[in-house]
Amino acid sequence: MEHNHSHTPKINYINHAFIVGIAINLFYVVFEFGAGFYYNSLSLISDATHNLSDVGALALALIAFRLSKLKANEKFTYGYRKSTILVSLLNSVVLFVVLGGIIRESIARLHTSVEIEGTPITIVAALGIIINAVSALLFFKEKDYDLNVKGAYLHLMADAAVSLGVVVSGIFISIFHLYWLDLVMSLLIVGVVFYSTWGLFRDSLSLTLDGVPRGIDFHEVMETIRRVEGVLDVHHLHVWALSTTQNALTAHVLVPQTTTLEQQQKIKQQIKHHLEHMQIQHVTIEFETIEEKCKDTNSIF
Numbered sequence: 001m002e003h004n005h006s007h008t009p010k011i012n013y014i015n016h017a018f019i020v021g022i023a024i025n026l027f028y029v030v031f032e033f034g035a036g037f038y039y040n041s042l043s044l045i046s047d048a049t050h051n052l053s054d055v056g057a058l059a060l061a062l063i064a065f066r067l068s069k070l071k072a073n074e075k076f077t078y079g080y081r082k083s084t085i086l087v088s089l090l091n092s093v094v095l096f097v098v099l100g101g102i103i104r105e106s107i108a109r110l111h112t113s114v115e116i117e118g119t120p121i122t123i124v125a126a127l128g129i130i131i132n133a134v135s136a137l138l139f140f141k142e143k144d145y146d147l148n149v150k151g152a153y154l155h156l157m158a159d160a161a162v163s164l165g166v167v168v169s170g171i172f173i174s175i176f177h178l179y180w181l182d183l184v185m186s187l188l189i190v191g192v193v194f195y196s197t198w199g200l201f202r203d204s205l206s207l208t209l210d211g212v213p214r215g216i217d218f219h220e221v222m223e224t225i226r227r228v229e230g231v232l233d234v235h236h237l238h239v240w241a242l243s244t245t246q247n248a249l250t251a252h253v254l255v256p257q258t259t260t261l262e263q264q265q266k267i268k269q270q271i272k273h274h275l276e277h278m279q280i281q282h283v284t285i286e287f288e289t290i291e292e293k294c295k296d297t298n299s300i301f
Helices: 002-038 042-067 083-108 118-138 147-176 180-208 218-226 261-276
Strands: 233-241 247-254 282-288
Touching: 002 042, 002 118, 002 147, 042 083, 042 118, 042 147, 042 180, 083 147, 083 180, 118 147, 147 180, 218 233, 218 247, 218 261, 247 261, 261 282
Parallel strands: 247 282
Antiparallel strands: 233 247
8 A cells, every 4th residue: 555655646746737837738729829820830730730739749648647546347357557659659640740841831832932921920929838838847857767658758858859949030020021931841841740749659569569578688688687686587568558657577496406496486476576576566586497398489588
């Protein structure tokens, strides 16, 4: 019970961070869309579209975060923790779709010259920097411990960077009347967002396919188990993610024929202790001896 209680403040903090982030970003999206259409600015409309996708992403991330805290049941024996991985993947895919829309609109404007006002664009985008930066800071403390939270953080930081670019283009448009900068900035938005999203897409896709989580060296894990006193070898080793914050491992561990049940228990405790420091929290070990070694050759490890 103490373990669960110790995590309650963190859970409440993340939950509130999502709610506050959704609220202030939704307000800004409505405001930016209105300003973009009123001043005929593609960069503002593009940025607002991106921000709207982030509101949806934050909402999905909040749902996944809450689902991950539900208890396991007879149908979902691991609970709903993997929903955090699926939402991270969905968030990245949604962003790629949004990027396609921005590119299409930018191409449509290549052969048209539209005069726009730079000062209003600068002011609206400057407000966006503040909104997105404050929202991103809500997730800063937990971003390195949860891929879902990291996704929300990256979305918001990318938005802040994009808004900064829009501010710069607005200033140049106001002073030098370089109206084409609005189009160029919309394309730069695509580049920035794609760069920030690719890593999230790659990691979440890998975890969805039960790939070894980022930051865990498979061969180092294998050698760590082999170095435990009493272990002759290890095979059928599998490492995967249960959620964006919890990892699991199963393995067949070869021990001498004379190993007692008490010695096996000590070996298992040592293995679990070492693996916990490698961010692997759920460990299942099956012991084997030379005489009883399994004949299954389907696993290459």
